[in-house]
Amino acid sequence: MRKIRLAVWKFASCDGCQLSLLDCEEELLPLSEAVEVAYFLEASRRVEKGPYHISLVEGSITTPHDVERIKRIRRASRYLIAIGACATAGGIQALRNLRDVEEFTSLVYARPEYIDTLKDSTPVSHHVKVDLELRGCPINKHQLLYVLISLLNGRTPSIPSHSLCLECKMKDNVCVMVSEGVPCMGPVTHGGCGAICPSYRRGCYGCYGPSETVNMESLGRWWIERYGMEREELVRRLRTFNIEGALAPFARSFEGEGA
Amino acid sequence: MTVRVIGKEGLEGLLRALREEGYTVVGPLVRDGAIHYGEIGSIGDLPEGYRDEQGAGRYRLRQEGDLFFGYAVGPGSPKYFLNPPERLLFRVSSDGRGVEEEDGDDPGFAFLVRPCDVAGISIRDRVLLEGEYRDPHYLRRREKSLIIAVNCTHPGGTCFCLSMGTGPEVGDGADLILTEVSGKEHYFLIQAGSQRGKGLLERIPSMEASPAQIREAEGLIEGAKGRMGRALERDGLKELLYRSHDHPYWRDVEKRCLACGNCTFVCPTCFCTTLEDRMALDGSAERWQRWDSCFTLDFTYLHGGSIRSSIASRYRHWITHKLATWIDQFGTPGCVGCGRCITWCPVGIDITEVVEELRKGGG
CATH class of the missing domain: 3.40.50.700 (NADH:ubiquinone oxidoreductase-like, 20kDa subunit)
Structure with a gap:
């Protein structure tokens, strides 16, 4: 070496x-x-x-x-x-x-x-x-x-960009969204951390940023319609770590609604 | 085969007998707000008095009654034990000489599971053990495992095993079959489904079941058939999916689907894996196999990009494999009607509803 x-x-x-x-x-x-x-x-x-x-x-x-x-x-x-x-x-x-x-x-x-x-x-x-x-x-x-x-070692590293849910389910965690109604950014968040927050029954707050395929429109709607989340709260969650990233247009569109 | 009857003590005796024979008993227990599968030491670990409420994207537990098996399946399935999320295949030393294969000291599992999960194991057997390429790791674990089916008397809100012919009464594949009855008395009907099961049954004290007890249990299973939360019309299903390739409804699903892959992870039959090479600082390396999902971009990545880049194409691929191409490949659908993909989809996409929409035509 x-x-x-x-x-x-x-x-x-x-x-x-x-x-x-x-x-x-x-x-x-x-x-x-x-x-x-x-x-x-x-x-x-x-x-x-x-x-x-x-x-x-x-x-x-x-x-x-x-x-x-x-x-x-x-x-x-x-x-x-x-x-x-x-x-x-x-x-x-x-x-x-x-x-x-x-x-x-x-x-x-x-x-x-x-x-x-x-x-x-x-x-x-x-x-x-x-x-x-x-x-x-x-x-x-x-x-x-x-x-x-x-x-x-002269190898090209490969960093997977799939959603966090893969790592969470591999740890055999019970989904905090489905079982408790806790909003979790996991489904739209880039994996890599090993699902730390959901392993402690916390919703993922998305510090890894967006995963390879992001359908925030759908997840956001679900939180608003099923969990009664306020739009301000939703926008705040999208902007904590991802002000400039792929979630920015979603934050703008949710912010724009009814404003 | 004769039907015997045991009480709670008999159930405890069965668990003890399994442990004495060296099995790790895997059965239902309460963990983090759900009925999960885990290691069962005694009947005290079973979810006695718990019931579940399940809907699309929603699961809640509540306490009611005195049944040990009053639940419909949770997010975990036997695949966590038969095909664990990741496993070491082999090690390579840095001098390039030694390749050390994992021989695997595999535990023998005794699965205490619902009929839909027994059907799920049978499907995995066909995929991983029949045909040209057999999975040696899976084979080792399967050969050592024992299956105790607990007939289902309490289907959940997203269940449709009746449509798939996998429940609520177990078919083939179980070594022992239990049915729990709690009325004037609380008892379990038990019968053997294999020689191994027969040997075990002979080890625990039991009585012959009376015709009235058998009738009562049959009545409960019959009642369960009428309480399926969902149904899936099987008639012409394969052809429907084949001709729906360009159906406009995929675009509707795409608006909802997160491509997170949860449906594939909770599915008892989804079996896809990928390989990862992990190197150490000394230049030695390990090759690991880990779960993958057809919902990731990497899954179809070839030179130049991913073949299934749109969410619509990924969802279409998944459901078409489950309900159509699987039949051509392995002789049965890849779906057992357990409803997990409906309950554990974070945004509640319902496989039975998607099929209904496709039937409306347009494809």
Whole structure:
């Protein structure tokens, strides 16, 4: 196995996805033998120049400086992998895309003129070519390890994009929607987490974003008509993690109804 | 074959005898608001006094009566035990020399299940054991398993086993057959369906059933036939689906279907799997088989894209296989009328209703 150079980058984010790498515990030592960690400020202050074989990018692009920096990282990286809901969908902070960011800065900062920020929070893929995306808030460390091991061995990783229900039923969970009437985003949400929330009898809140085939119109109607869900509540659920993604048109259409 | 009768103690004795013979007893129990299948230690684990209410996309439990088997099937089916959601096929070492096949220390299951699930197992047998390619893992588990059918006296709101000829009274395939009766007295009629079942029955104390007891049980099963929540007209079904390929109703289904695959996961006969290779840091690898569904895009992914990209085409494929092409492949429909796909569809799509809509013509 070749020793490859790994870099881990942070943009607008909470660091939770980077921590997933440190959270690999048992696999961490063997992994550190297989890769050379060239840039990973969360783990080490040692900084090495590129090029890098693999760049893991956490966080969304929110400033003009970010836009320049992600382009430099792209140029220095053979594989660029966006990790987490921020890097792949703009993150929760993309809620600002629906409002006037200048109004926010004028309210929050004493000297808003010092703040240089973009109007929108956007995924990495809006700015540079991304080779692979790992979804989730946070990402699943097993998926991350799978991707790294695949690349170390010269294999193309395959990340399934089916709905979460497959993983939930494989765990033999009783469906929270059918048995309790709990709204669950699982049927329209990208699998990969192992159905964590439904395993604890919570509805999925969709942090992995939309699955490959999304029929939110049908699921939303069911919640409104059968569960008596308010439209505002429905729109809020669609927008928590998916402000810019494939659910955006559904959120707009439900928001528009009767408004 | 003679019909015997046992009480609650006899049922407990049967469970004990099964454990003594090394079986893992799999039967109904209450878990997370539903009657599920799981490991049964004693009759205390059975869902005594529970009844279910089932409709399209809706399931609720309530407490009523004193029956141990007063329920219609829940989301789980024997396939979780016979074809578990994922299993290791083999390991390959990093030096490329060793391929280590999983020999599998398979448990022997004693299934305490409804007639529709017995029919489901028979269908899996035809798919996985007959024909050119047999599933060795399934074969090992099947050879070791014992089936105790509990005749159904309480069909649910989405049941249509009567239409499919799989219940409420069990047909072939059971080693032992139970019918629960709770009236003036609470008893179980029991009879053997195989030599193994006969051997077991001889191990537990039982009495000969009286003609009155047999009549009472038959009356309950007859009554169940009149309380099917759903019905499916079988006449010309295969031809109907074949000529409905371009039916406009598929577009209506598409508006509702989430393509989540839940119908395929709860279906006792759906058997599709895919393969996953999982590598370790040391370069060794494992090949796993895991459940798949014809509702995923990957299922029909070939070079250039997925063949069944629209939801309409995926739903049409699923129901056409269940009710038509399955007959050409394996001699029977792939549906046992258990109603799980109706109840556990998150948005309540009803296979019997879809067939009715197709019958209205337009195809």
